[in-house]
Amino acid sequence: MSTRPQDPGSSNSSAAAAASRAARYTVNGPGFASLRTSGTGFAPPRLGASRPSRPGQLSPAVAENIAGGMDPQDISEISHLSAAALLDRVRHSEDPEVVHRVLTLVETVGVDEIAELWSKSEPDSLPGVLWRLYLLRTWMRTHREAIARLWRVGEPVATSASAIAGVDQAPTEDDIARTADSILSGAFTGDFAMALDRAAAFVDVVVLGLRIESKYMTAKAAQMHPESEKQIRTKAARLLHTAGNLSVTAKDFQHGAALWRCGKLE
Incomplete structure (x- = not known):
C-alpha cells in the first residue's frame, strides 16, 4: 500500500520524513557545518519559520571539500536532506x-553550485530526480x-503524449x-509524480524526433559525395547518441514517478 498522502499538493511520506530530519539540523549542525545563508544561494530552508527563509549558498569550504574528497556519506546526506527540505x-x-525563486535557481545560483549538491545522486533518488528536472528546464x-522543431517531427499528429506533456x-x-x-x-506545487510523467512524455517525443531526423540524414548522406557523406553520417550518429541518452533520462523520470507513488522516492 502506498504511503503517499492523498492530497496531491503534499509531499510523499519519505520526503516529509527527510524534511523533518533536516529541520532538526542547524546551519552548524551535523552535515551542514559548511553551509551559510545567502540571498543568492541554495540550502535546506529553516522549516517552520514565520516567513519564507532565504536560500543558502555553498561556501568555498564545502565546495573544496567535495572536490577534494569529502566523505561520500556526508555528501549523500546533504543531497537528500536539502532536496527533501x-x-x-x-x-x-x-x-x-x-x-519563483525555486523555479529560477539555475539562473540565480548557477548550475555548478546546484551540481555540487545533486549531480552525483542516483537517478532513483529525490535529489537525482530534481537535478534532472532542473537540467530539463534549462535545456528546453x-x-x-x-x-520545438523536433517535437513537430516526433509528434506530427497529437497523441496521448501531447496530452500528458x-x-x-x-x-x-x-x-x-x-x-x-x-x-x-x-513538481513543487502540484502532483510530483504527474510532473515526472509529463517530463518523461515530453522527452520521449523529442527522442523520437531525433531518431527520425537521424534516419533522414542517413538516407540523404547516401546520395552525397564521400566526404560530405562522412560528415552527415557523423552528425546522424550524434543525434542517435543524444536520443539514447535522453531515452535513459525519460526512463529515470518514469521510474521516479512510480517510486513517488509508492512513497519510496527519497
Whole structure:
C-alpha cells in the first residue's frame, strides 16, 4: 500500500520524513557545518519559520571539500536532506515569490553550485530526480527553437503524449519555454509524480524526433559525395547518441514517478 498522502499538493511520506530530519539540523549542525545563508544561494530552508527563509549558498569550504574528497556519506546526506527540505518548504508556502525563486535557481545560483549538491545522486533518488528536472528546464529553454522543431517531427499528429506533456500539436518556441516552467513548477506545487510523467512524455517525443531526423540524414548522406557523406553520417550518429541518452533520462523520470507513488522516492 502506498504511503503517499492523498492530497496531491503534499509531499510523499519519505520526503516529509527527510524534511523533518533536516529541520532538526542547524546551519552548524551535523552535515551542514559548511553551509551559510545567502540571498543568492541554495540550502535546506529553516522549516517552520514565520516567513519564507532565504536560500543558502555553498561556501568555498564545502565546495573544496567535495572536490577534494569529502566523505561520500556526508555528501549523500546533504543531497537528500536539502532536496527533501526544499520540496517540503515550497509545498507548505503560500508565497508565489518562493516558487519563483525555486523555479529560477539555475539562473540565480548557477548550475555548478546546484551540481555540487545533486549531480552525483542516483537517478532513483529525490535529489537525482530534481537535478534532472532542473537540467530539463534549462535545456528546453536554451534550445527551445530546435526542440520545438523536433517535437513537430516526433509528434506530427497529437497523441496521448501531447496530452500528458501538455504540449500543443505544433508548439512554438514560447510554448516550449512555458512547458519547461510548467513541468518544474508542477513538481513543487502540484502532483510530483504527474510532473515526472509529463517530463518523461515530453522527452520521449523529442527522442523520437531525433531518431527520425537521424534516419533522414542517413538516407540523404547516401546520395552525397564521400566526404560530405562522412560528415552527415557523423552528425546522424550524434543525434542517435543524444536520443539514447535522453531515452535513459525519460526512463529515470518514469521510474521516479512510480517510486513517488509508492512513497519510496527519497
